[in-house]
Amino acid sequence: MIRVPTLFLDVKRCKKNIEKMAAKAKRHGIEFRPHAKTHQSLEISKWFKEVGVTKLTVSSLKMAEYFSEEWIDITVAFPTNILEIQTINKLAKKIQLNLCVENIEVLEFLNDHLEHPLGIFLKIDTGYNRTGIAVDNYKLINTLLLKMSEQKFLTFKGFLAHAGHSYKCRSKEAIEAVHQKSKEQLLLLKNQFKDQYPNLIISLGDTPGCSVSENFSGIDEIRPGNFVFYDLTQNIIGSNDLNEIAVAMACPIVAKHLNRNEIVIYGGGIHFSKDRIEDPENGVVFGRIVEKKGESWGRCVPKMFLKSLSQEHGIVSVPKAIIDDYKIGDLLWILPVHSCMAADLMKELHTADGEVFSMM
């Protein structure tokens, strides 16, 4: 019995999301190296093995350590943190570890401290402007390639980008445009360096682009992560339908305020995170309420949404006509705005069968 906020996983939807993305990668003849930061679960990572996946992406060395129990080829898609050199050496000894580098300081540090071979991706910025080498900064790229060629433990693997500016899109067409622009920029790079490095990989990966596009020509590898669960953010961007969202939080109703058509739930920022979307219809939204249906959940209840969050309280706006359908002690089922953050906070995923998947 559910007594406190609990994050539920719809296993069927999740496996369908995995199969769909794996099929797309296969159809286009590209490597599928899924990002594990959303599910952070060894168990769920095994579902990727079932569809032929052999390589993983993670966002921290801690996560790489966790997944190295099961996976032997892991890319850390985060700028290398040189303070964790001990962990890097430990992992580089155990598995095929690939790191992201974007400056000379890190290469020099690795040269001085590495004890085992590593793969290096140069992190490229195709317009997101979070981090990475500007895609046209050939001078820096050449400097780094030269430096790498002198270092015995470093193997240049290719160019890696995250087109995170796709998160600003609000339609499939806009996502496709960002995806194609990033792809074209990376292919220019590939053409420039392929004679020198014939095996170089172009690795691109964001859930919006990988969900929407059917044009990956020239791309060697994709690394989407969020698609495993999807969420309201991805839906508003245009990546997925609401019925593909594979996680929902069950929250007890603890109070009702009929005068303002609000329900108070046990479920706050420490469960959902404070991530929000701006919904054209409802304004700031922290989650949407779905109908409970069999072992899963059905459609979103129109105009019923999580309007604010404190540490443990959530305030749900409810249409006047249906507020009497909900009683104190009932559970509300809520789609999260950002499934990566909600899963990271909850630390475990429950299924309708009573199974519990522990996370990192």
Place this chain on the structure above:
Amino acid sequence: MIRVPTLFLDVKRCKKNIEKMAAKAKRHGIEFRPHAKTHQSLEISKWFKEVGVTKLTVSSLKMAEYFSEEWIDITVAFPTNILEIQTINKLAKKIQLNLCVENIEVLEFLNDHLEHPLGIFLKIDTGYNRTGIAVDNYKLINTLLLKMSEQKFLTFKGFLAHAGHSYKCRSKEAIEAVHQKSKEQLLLLKNQFKDQYPNLIISLGDTPGCSVSENFSGIDEIRPGNFVFYDLTQNIIGSNDLNEIAVAMACPIVAKHLNRNEIVIYGGGIHFSKDRIEDPENGVVFGRIVEKKGESWGRCVPKMFLKSLSQEHGIVSVPKAIIDDYKIGDLLWILPVHSCMAADLMKELHTADGEVFSMM
């Protein structure tokens, strides 16, 4: 050695914050029942015992269970979640447990399922509009009091309010106004019911009001929580000086982008939470950088702030003139926007002496 994002506690500042609030409560002759949701640490809760505190506030039954190892009088300042009746009975047997009630359904449920005596506070809404009984809804209050008087395990303790609308204030004067208004409303209630319930308690508690005001006449108990650490949110509200903030996150620098005067740190939403403030000078801010100083930290570096957060990345805006002072592999020290959320995420607090306080 610090290698990954680490939350540091300045023990001196923290103890000073505790002593200052305890002294204020003593000066005004009011009970000090601090909220433990910010620190969530048994160790830190003992520092309150050192200044004479004997009662605690928490925000969940899980937190009540955790603190019941050390504390024998705990109020759960959250609408009672009837689905946790087993935990309620377990705790009510062990300690003096006080719950918040605001509707008849919960009282009736408790009547049917309680096995041990409980204290009940009626949760009153003095204008925050999150939850609670409207302060002038005497009809509902009378109904609930009557119901309680018929139930053998329930003892009416008093009226409890959280003037959370003080968080919208941006000056000490505005905070004082919210505090006084809430206090006056509660005193009307007290006058109305004191003949019938001579021992009833008026419990008010929000860090802004308790930090700023010196007027508590008629209030019997205060329950501030955040003041134990304070943070940038409380500072912008007007509750505290920046040098009273007792926690800072140490984050490794992993990349620099001179062309846009930005530093990339290992430290993201899973460390800080996505809570933000709107700073008149800098716009949206997720943290402010402080100078490292001896065993603690000093002033905020002007115009240097955390401007955005992904899951693990943080982007720091840095004045051009000083960006060369920071190197890859250095640590940045950052004051959090919301210390409750950052502490909840980090799960442990480190001190300069190498001590580690584990949390719930």
